[in-house]
Amino acid sequence: MNKVPLEITILGLSITSSWGNGHATTFRGIVKELHRAGHRVTFLERDVPWYASNRDLVNPDFCKVILYQDLNELKNEYEDLVRSADMVIVGSYVPEGVPVGTWVCDEAEGVTAFYDIDTPVTLAKLQRNDYEYLSPELIPMYDLYLSFTGGPTLKLLEEQYGSPCARALYCSVEPALYYPERVEITDDLGYLGTYSDDRQPPLERLLFDAAKGWSEGKFVVAGPQYPDSIVWPANVRHIHHLPPAEHRKFYNSQRYTLNITRADMIRAGYSPSVRLFEAAACGVPIISDYWDGLESVFELGKEILISASGEETLAYLKDIDDVERQAIGERARQKILKKHTAAHRAQELIDYLYEVKGTLMNR
The missing domain is CATH 3.40.50.2000 (Glycogen Phosphorylase B;)
Incomplete structure (x- = not known):
């Protein structure tokens, strides 16, 4: 500098x-x-x-x-x-x-x-x-x-x-705040994000449907402003607000984390969210919706996983072994440390x- x-x-x-x-x-x-x-x-x-x-x-x-x-x-x-x-x-x-x-x-x-x-x-x-x-x-x-x-x-x-x-x-992302740490894995898939009308349908499609299809699975959503009218599947916990000081532990306690993109940002493309970088810096593999330009940030299939349905989400959660799961997260972490701090x-x-x-x- x-x-x-x-x-x-x-x-x-x-x-x-x-x-x-x-x-x-x-x-x-x-x-x-x-x-x-x-x-x-x-x-x-x-x-x-x-x-x-x-x-x-x-x-x-x-x-x-x-x-x-x-x-x-x-x-x-x-x-x-x-x-x-x-x-x-x-x-x-x-x-x-x-x-x-x-x-x-x-x-x-x-x-x-x-x-x-x-x-x-x-x-x-x-x-x-x-x-x-x-x-x-x-x-x-x-x-x-x-x-x-x-x-x-x-x-x-x-x-x-x-x-x-x-x-x-x-x-x-700040690597001093977001990094891998040994904590108890409490959830198979988590999502961190404030409620928005345009993100709710993909959240229900990618996470809720996966939860409904796997009753033994454990899922968590953290973020404020979710309406009382939402019907949460029995195996989905909701945390109303998670301050930044607790984000790292939240990511590290998941096997996978979910990224969902605002509709306007999908239309524009080339709009990575901070949640992508935070989760990747923790070495937690990401399952994400797709938008143009995502491959300019992460290599698809190697550094990030793309899902369009609850079935695809479940396939990742159930079919990828722990060695490959951890390798996906580590490859994404190295990319972040090289370009996106x-x-x-x-x-x-x-x-x-x-x-x-x-x-x-x-x-």
Whole structure:
């Protein structure tokens, strides 16, 4: 990573609370690595009640966190932080994201970036004229569009929406937090994820149907916001919320883990989720639905298993011996350590910053 210390200001959904969102763990990993490399990061987070009552990282030692109440306070109190930074990043789903982003682009003297942790969802919202945190007019104002989705979406962002520079910045994992450990295997297959309408049908198809077809099997689902109307099979446990500190043990206590992808991300392709990287870093073999570009992350059949039905899921659970099961998990772990850690993402971020700076200087 570049040796010159940089000042980086991030306005993100949350870094203090992982409750019901995947943003906090993503920001924590990257910011830790930026700090380790000598860069100074300030994280500005809107103080909202649902995160205030569920904070699991109040005072991180790797960045300065500022909680602000509203847009007026942000503009009046923290203008200097935005103006003086070498880079200012605004994340997706930041409250009042359009006026926040417009203000940042107007005031910042360094590189400005939009970090879209929800790219396919964002693009679907734009097509519906839903400008909750980003608008078509704002995209060209950012110097850099950092996207959780790669592949053809990057070309779309540049050619259709006018981004000067769209680059993939996938989610990642911290190897110090996610690794294999000896714990009791309590479940044959587990799934970790917040409830969503579009993920529920594949969850029922890939996990519920498998559970119904194997009464001796043990299954677990962890995540909040599942409706009371869901009928859980008798051999499927539900854990209402699992804080990040317990994720590693959760993965390691499974023979296999299940990955399910949001519908918008399947349509876009090239959108690996953080759960993929976390489970793989633990050496737990993954059974996943398929989307375009998955083979650019893992080798299908060797590093990850693909299922489209409960029957296919059951075949993996019952027919693969322990030696091959563990080998699949280890091959995926090695791939993650080689390409998809938070340190890799932090370096990519700094590389993009200098790429954009070079472009701006040559205009």
